[in-house]
Amino acid sequence: MLTVKDLNVWFGFPPDRVDAVKAASFAVAPGESFGLVGESGSGKSTILRAIAGLIDTWSGRIEVDGKAVAGRTRDRAFYRTVQMVFQDPYASLHPRHSVDAVLNEALTLQGMDDIDARITRLLEDVGLGRGFRFRYPHQLSGGQRQRVAIARALAAEPRLLLLDEPTSALDVSVQAEILNLLADLRAEHKLTYVMVSHDLAVVAHMCDRLAVMQHGRILEVMTADALRRGAGQQDYTRNLIAASTGYSRS
Amino acid sequence: MTGPLLSVRDLRVAFPTRQGIFEAVRGVSFDLGRERLGVVGESGSGKSMTGRAILGLVRPPGHVTAERLDLDGQPILNLPERQMRRIRGRRISMVMQDPKFSLNPVMTIGDQIIEAYRLHAGGGRDAARQKALDMLEAVQIRDPERVMTTYPHEVSGGMGQRIMIAMMLAPDPEILIADEPTSALDVSVRNEVLNIMDALVKDRGMGLIFISHDLNLVAQFCDRVLIMYAGRIVETLAARDLHHARHPYTQGLLNSLPRLDAPVDRLPVLQRQDNWRDGDPLSESLTTDFPGGL
Numbered sequence: 001m002l003t004v005k006d007l008n009v010w011f012g013f014p015p016d017r018v019d020a021v022k023a024a025s026f027a028v029a030p031g032e033s034f035g036l037v038g039e040s041g042s043g044k045s046t047i048l049r050a051i052a053g054l055i056d057t058w059s060g061r062i063e064v065d066g067k068a069v070a071g072r073t074r075d076r077a078f079y080r081t082v083q084m085v086f087q088d089p090y091a092s093l094h095p096r097h098s099v100d101a102v103l104n105e106a107l108t109l110q111g112m113d114d115i116d117a118r119i120t121r122l123l124e125d126v127g128l129g130r131g132f133r134f135r136y137p138h139q140l141s142g143g144q145r146q147r148v149a150i151a152r153a154l155a156a157e158p159r160l161l162l163l164d165e166p167t168s169a170l171d172v173s174v175q176a177e178i179l180n181l182l183a184d185l186r187a188e189h190k191l192t193y194v195m196v197s198h199d200l201a202v203v204a205h206m207c208d209r210l211a212v213m214q215h216g217r218i219l220e221v222m223t224a225d226a227l228r229r230g231a232g233q234q235d236y237t238r239n240l241i242a243a244s245t246g247y248s249r250s
Numbered sequence: 251m252t253g254p255l256l257s258v259r260d261l262r263v264a265f266p267t268r269q270g271i272f273e274a275v276r277g278v279s280f281d282l283g284r285e286r287l288g289v290v291g292e293s294g295s296g297k298s299m300t301g302r303a304i305l306g307l308v309r310p311p312g313h314v315t316a317e318r319l320d321l322d323g324q325p326i327l328n329l330p331e332r333q334m335r336r337i338r339g340r341r342i343s344m345v346m347q348d349p350k351f352s353l354n355p356v357m358t359i360g361d362q363i364i365e366a367y368r369l370h371a372g373g374g375r376d377a378a379r380q381k382a383l384d385m386l387e388a389v390q391i392r393d394p395e396r397v398m399t400t401y402p403h404e405v406s407g408g409m410g411q412r413i414m415i416a417m418m419l420a421p422d423p424e425i426l427i428a429d430e431p432t433s434a435l436d437v438s439v440r441n442e443v444l445n446i447m448d449a450l451v452k453d454r455g456m457g458l459i460f461i462s463h464d465l466n467l468v469a470q471f472c473d474r475v476l477i478m479y480a481g482r483i484v485e486t487l488a489a490r491d492l493h494h495a496r497h498p499y500t501q502g503l504l505n506s507l508p509r510l511d512a513p514v515d516r517l518p519v520l521q522r523q524d525n526w527r528d529g530d531p532l533s534e535s536l537t538t539d540f541p542g543g544l
Binding site: 039040041142171172173174175176177179180183198200201202204205227228239240241243244245247 | 292293406407436437438440441444463464465467470471502503506507508509510511513514516517518519520
């Protein structure tokens with residue numbers, strides 16, 4: 001479904017050039033859920049943004065569904081295959097657009113017909129009733145906003161969802177609801193996920209395999225089971241796992 | 251000293267709205283000794299507002315009332331701003347969540363710490379400078395001389411948070427209120443920051459109020475935990491007993507966390523009940539077991 005090979009992403013120009021991602025390679029099979037973990041600044045979100053076409057300073061090869069993409073240009077077929085959900089539901093929705101307007105726009109851009117019925121169905125899919133259709137973002141809680149953001153991504157009927165820390169701005173109780181929703185949607189629509197998170201427990205819960213990143217490099221790719229066993233091959237991975245199991249008084 | 255450092259009874263914070271009075275904090279009572287006290291709850295549960303009310307940081311039209319709000323036996327509720335300023339920073343300090351928004355972006359780190367210290371402790375510039383260097387060393391910043399001359403945008407998030415802690419600790423406060431001090435930090439940096447605060451409680455006999463949404467972290471780090479829901483404390487327990495919590499809200503919060511060591515197919519979702527808002531709180535006792543220190 002997705003192949004990333006020797007991906008380099010940089011920002012700025014020499015001598016201030018920052019290499020955010022260095023020679024990253026991984027492949028995600030159709031229907032798989034793949035996680036990217038690492039500390040802030042490790043380049044995990046940058047990879048998603050490069051795939052989605054939000055960054056043009058990259059080299060290497062990105063293939064979606066067997067088709068290579070270039071620079072920042074993506075055709076409409078790409079956006080019908082790939083959609084992205086962002087971290088902060090407070091920032092990713094237009095404050096003066098109602099839920100109806102947000103979904104309407106997404107559907108119109110995809111050239112969908114029967115928009116009225118589709119909006120109703122999208123809202124039901126993400127567990128929001130009809131009553132939410134004409135609300136504005138400030139009338140919604142954080143979890144409800146993230147549901148709207150997910151509905152907007154689903155409007156294009158994509159097969160690959162890029163999830164950039166979809167629950168880290170939410171309370172744990174709401175996080176559980178959103179993670180369950182994402183798991184249901186994946187089963188229902190046969191979606192492929194690439195999920196970025198700094199929370200190892202969330203990734204282990206959601207993903208089959210994951211890549212551990214540090215300083216822009218992928219250190220290793222491991223299964224969620226190996227993660228649960230703490231069986232990292234690199235020291236860094238083992239330290240990261242130990243640190244995430246909690247604080248122990250020294 | 252035998253009494254608690256801080257004694258709070260029936261603390262209430264109210265805001266007038268168009269729909270009537272909204273109470274963000276509804277009758278919170280607890281004692282703080284020389285210990286690590288965790289305050290846990292979801293967003294909107296009133297945990298940050300409790301911390302702000304203690305420091306007198308609730309701005310009008312917000313209104314704070316309490317039966318008792320005593321620091322070392324002295325009432326500090328709604329003191330005039332002049333007197334509050336002598337307490338704030340000097341005797342009770344607060345570390346906020348995000349260092350990016352708490353540091354002055356156009357002032358060097360060194361100047362900020364020196365200014366804060368001189369404001370509270372007075373003294374000459376050289377002495378304050380030495381104190382600032384010592385504090386930066388105490389929070390394990392390597393090469394403090396260099397860091398003193400940098401601006402906040404030049405340091406990382408973890409370093410910024412340690413600098414905030416250094417600044418807050420320079421006047422040797424008796425109580426530190428830490429509002430989500432580690433939520434913006436990576437796990438490895440988080441544990442370093444916690445170690446620093448832990449050492450300060452042990453070595454200086456400081457009282458720490460640790461506000462967080464992370465139950466597991468609080469269970470591992472703190473001595474006692476208050477669990478807040480809708481502006482009230484629903485349960486008070488010793489941190490080591492958190493996993494035997496009796497209140498359904500506490501249990502629900504704990505269960506909704508995905509865990510590395512216990513895979514589940516579906517995460518249990520919290521089913522809220524109306525009686526949590528006003529039902530009887532489960533508390534072992536309001537008073538602290540550690541008035542004299544750990």
